[in-house]
Amino acid sequence: MGFLQGQVAFVTGASRGIGRAISVALAREGAAVAAAARSEVNLQELCAEIRNFGGKAVPVALDLRSEDSIRRAVDEVKSVLGNIDILVNNAGVMALHKVVDTPTEVWDEIMSTNVRGVFLMCREVIPSMIERRKGRIINIGSLAGRRGYDEQGAYCASKHALVGLSKVLAIETQKFGIRVHVLSPGGVLTGLSKELRASRGEPEDSPEWMTPEEVAQAVLYLCRQEGAAVTDELCLRRFASEPWR
Numbered sequence: 475m476g477f478l479q480g481q482v483a484f485v486t487g488a489s490r491g492i493g494r495a496i497s498v499a500l501a502r503e504g505a506a507v508a509a510a511a512r513s514e515v516n517l518q519e520l521c522a523e524i525r526n527f528g529g530k531a532v533p534v535a536l537d538l539r540s541e542d543s544i545r546r547a548v549d550e551v552k553s554v555l556g557n558i559d560i561l562v563n564n565a566g567v568m569a570l571h572k573v574v575d576t577p578t579e580v581w582d583e584i585m586s587t588n589v590r591g592v593f594l595m596c597r598e599v600i601p602s603m604i605e606r607r608k609g610r611i612i613n614i615g616s617l618a619g620r621r622g623y624d625e626q627g628a629y630c631a632s633k634h635a636l637v638g639l640s641k642v643l644a645i646e647t648q649k650f651g652i653r654v655h656v657l658s659p660g661g662v663l664t665g666l667s668k669e670l671r672a673s674r675g676e677p678e679d680s681p682e683w684m685t686p687e688e689v690a691q692a693v694l695y696l697c698r699q700e701g702a703a704v705t706d707e708l709c710l711r712r713f714a715s716e717p718w719r
């Protein structure tokens with residue numbers, strides 16, 4: 475029996491990439507997974523895959539840019555699976571532009587998905603965690619939340635903001651037994667980093683880039699922390715990259 479048996483996990487951005495791998499890893503450990511995103515066909519496929527190995531998962535239509543969509547999704551998950559024990563705010567978008575060339579719509583899209591969406595998810599989910607004196611929130615940040623990268627102005631701003639939000643969430647929820655973690659990976663082989671890899675001349679499947687499954691293992695590590703120790707931020711860099719950056 476997996477160590478997450480009996481727990482409900484809500485994963486945003488579950489339709490592909492890191493969120494998909496996190497959903498599979500959590501379900502393999504016995505969590506009932508609410509797999510949320512906009513691409514419902516992908517979510518159906520993911521949930522079928524999870525059910526095939528005996529796990530439990532439900533697809534949840536969610537557009538993080540819409541407050542109504544978030545409210546509906548959280549209500550639906552609570553009524554179908556029960557209270558949410560683990561919230562993984564994973565969904566995110568990025569685009570490559572010099573700051574001076576960044577279209578306003580691109581800035582707004584990135585901030586509304588990567589920051590406002592996380593704020594709204596937390597505001598919707600945390601009250602029931604407070605009531606139950608129990609919960610875990612894992613916000614998927616990025617090394618772009620610690621330093622600047624060329625052509626990633628909006629993305630870096632959003633991931634720095636996510637760290638700020640997470641710091642306050644941790645302070646405000648600690649007394650209710652809720653653990654808030656930021657997991658900050660470097661480069662991972664997903665659609666999100668495709669343009670970046672191409673712009674750096676990296677091969678499509680470079681073995682020097684992390685896999686979504688490696689990030690999912692780090693999520694499991696955080697989920698195992700129940701005792702006196704807690705990790706506020708867990709950074710994962712590519713082994714091939716410069717240490718301590």
Ligand SMILES: NC(=O)c1ccc[n+]([C@@H]2O[C@H](COP(=O)([O-])OP(=O)(O)OC[C@H]3O[C@@H](n4cnc5c(N)ncnc54)[C@H](OP(=O)(O)O)[C@@H]3O)[C@@H](O)[C@H]2O)c1
Binds near residue numbers: 491
């Ligand atoms: N890949 C990397 O190198 C890397 C490095 C560090 C951190 N990260 C972070 O890891 C997280 C996952 O990224 P990824 O690499 O797995 O990217 P990805 O493969 O592009 O997946 C992004 C996910 O976010 C969902 N999403 C985007 N906009 C959404 C919206 N408005 N509402 C709901 N869901 C939305 C997408 O689903 P739909 O399109 O179906 O809605 C998709 O499931 C992001 O927070 C990203 O910043 C990635």
